[in-house]
Amino acid sequence: KIKVFQRKQELTAKIKSIKKTLRxxxxxxxxxxxxxxxxxxxxLGYATSDNVVDLKGKVACEISxxxxxxxxxxxFNGVFKDIKVEELISLLSCFVWQExxxxxxxxxxxxxxxxxxxxxxxxxxxxxxxxxxxxx
Numbered sequence: 001k002i003k004v005f006q007r008k009q010e011l012t013a014k015i016k017s018i019k020k021t022l023r024x025x026x027x028x029x030x031x032x033x034x035x036x037x038x039x040x041x042x043x044l045g046y047a048t049s050d051n052v053v054d055l056k057g058k059v060a061c062e063i064s065x066x067x068x069x070x071x072x073x074x075x076f077n078g079v080f081k082d083i084k085v086e087e088l089i090s091l092l093s094c095f096v097w098q099e100x101x102x103x104x105x106x107x108x109x110x111x112x113x114x115x116x117x118x119x120x121x122x123x124x125x126x127x128x129x130x131x132x133x134x135x136x
Contacts, residue, residue, distance in 0.1 A: 039132040044069065044125070066095035073121040079114065087114055094118055 041047040046057035046069075053061070060072040074080065080088060090107065091114050107115060 033134070036132045036134045040069075040129055040134055043128055043132070044073070046072075066092075067122070067125075069125045070118070070122045071095060073125060074118065077117070077121065079117050079121075083114065087111060090114070091118060 038047065038051060041057060042049060042051075044056070045054060046060060047053050056072055056076055059075065060068040063071055074091075079091070083091070087110070090111055094115070
C-alpha cells in the first residue's frame with residue numbers, strides 16, 4: 001500500500017508540473033499577441049509609448065459593432081466632416097456584414113471618393129497589423 005501511495009504522489013506531482021508548464025506556455029502565447037496588438041495601437045496613435053490610452057484609443061473603445069480601428073481612422077482623418085447623411089449611411093453600411101452578391105448594383109459615382117478613402121484606411125490598418133504580426 002505504501003508503494004501504491006508513493007506512486008500516486010509521484011503521479012500527482014507530475015500532473016501539477018505538466019499543468020504549470022501548460023499554463024506558462026499559454027501565457028507566453030498571449031503575451032506575444034498582446035505585445036503585437038499594443039505595437040499596432042502605439043503606431044496608430046491610440047496609445048502612448050507608456051501604454052496610456054489616448055483620445056483615439058478611447059474613441060475606438062466605444063465602438064463595438066464594426067472594425068474599430070478602421071472606423072476610428074476614418075473619423076480622425078475627417079472623412080465624416082462634410083458629407084451628407086445619405087453618404088454617411090452608405091459609408092457606414094460597408095461595416096455591416098452581408099454575403100457577397102454577384103449582381104449587386106454599382107454605387108453611384110459620387111460615392112467613389114468615400115469608398116476609396118475607406119479602402120485606403122482599411123489597407124493601412126491591415127498592413128500595419130501584418131507588420132506587427134497580429135493574426136486574426
